[in-house]
Amino acid sequence: MATPTLLKKEEAGSADSPYITVTFRIRRFNPEVSDQAEWQDFQIEIDPKERVLDGLHKIKWNLDGTLTFRRSCAHGICGSDAMRINGKNRLACKTLIKDINPEKPITVEAIKGLTVMKDLVVDMEPFFQAYRDVMPFLVTKGNEPTRERLQSAEDRERFDDTTKCILCAACTSSCPVFWNDGQYFGPAAIVNAHRFIFDSRDEAGEQRLEILNDKDGVWRCRTTFNCTDACPRGIEVTKAIQEVKRALITRRF
Numbered sequence: 001m002a003t004p005t006l007l008k009k010e011e012a013g014s015a016d017s018p019y020i021t022v023t024f025r026i027r028r029f030n031p032e033v034s035d036q037a038e039w040q041d042f043q044i045e046i047d048p049k050e051r052v053l054d055g056l057h058k059i060k061w062n063l064d065g066t067l068t069f070r071r072s073c074a075h076g077i078c079g080s081d082a083m084r085i086n087g088k089n090r091l092a093c094k095t096l097i098k099d100i101n102p103e104k105p106i107t108v109e110a111i112k113g114l115t116v117m118k119d120l121v122v123d124m125e126p127f128f129q130a131y132r133d134v135m136p137f138l139v140t141k142g143n144e145p146t147r148e149r150l151q152s153a154e155d156r157e158r159f160d161d162t163t164k165c166i167l168c169a170a171c172t173s174s175c176p177v178f179w180n181d182g183q184y185f186g187p188a189a190i191v192n193a194h195r196f197i198f199d200s201r202d203e204a205g206e207q208r209l210e211i212l213n214d215k216d217g218v219w220r221c222r223t224t225f226n227c228t229d230a231c232p233r234g235i236e237v238t239k240a241i242q243e244v245k246r247a248l249i250t251r252r253f
């Protein structure tokens with residue numbers, strides 16, 4: 001089959017044109033058509049300063065409207081467009097074409113470890129269930145205070161890093177333990193447990209630690225650092241997991 005192509009030939013490659021011709025190699029899957037995924041190439045013109053998400057939009061809007069992927073904010077906030085780009089988990093909206101060697105075909109596929117529903121869209125439910133299981137909300141006892149719950153700057157700093165999570169699943173779906181066993185809570189759930197375990201205002205730290213003491217909990221982590229490398233927010237994910245393990249041993253947090 002001919003490669004679908006979107007080229008403005010008078011501009012691409014001319015001396016003053018910012019556009020270059022790039023091949024997107026996308027792993028397509030449509031369960032209504034076939035039970036096998038297959039790679040499909042698309043050629044487009046794109047400014048190297050544009051992002052992979054812009055390339056996917058050009059393809060969807062001009063070449064093949066059936067191409068299916070999630071995106072919302074387009075600015076690295078909502079976490080909906082995590083995908084494997086050239087074999088690495090990244091947000092399409094934060095990945096510039098010029099940063100991923102556009103000389104070669106750019107491979108784009110769904111994140112691993114979660115069931116692919118169509119093209120780049122996976123079933124996120126097991127991921128969000130693990131997130132819900134660690135109680136990602138502030139738990140307090142006693143009467144409501146008459147004013148805000150005070151916290152020192154040092155106490156706030158203790159969990160600042162893990163507040164940055166946008167639940168994109170880039171970390172969890174880059175974890176080899178999660179690939180082999182989807183029952184594992186995974187890095188993102190542990191990061192979100194960390195955010196509350198180390199919050200001085202919270203009173204359910206022990207409960208969250210017990211949840212993560214489970215056979216599918218924090219001890220499954222093999223410290224491969226894939227999660228830290230994959231996080232688009234720069235969270236020190238492996239460090240957070242180690243801190244939760246340490247809290248489980250010492251019961252100090």
Ligand code: FES
Nearest residue numbers: 074076078079093
């Ligand atoms: S579209 Fe929202 S994070 Fe990329």
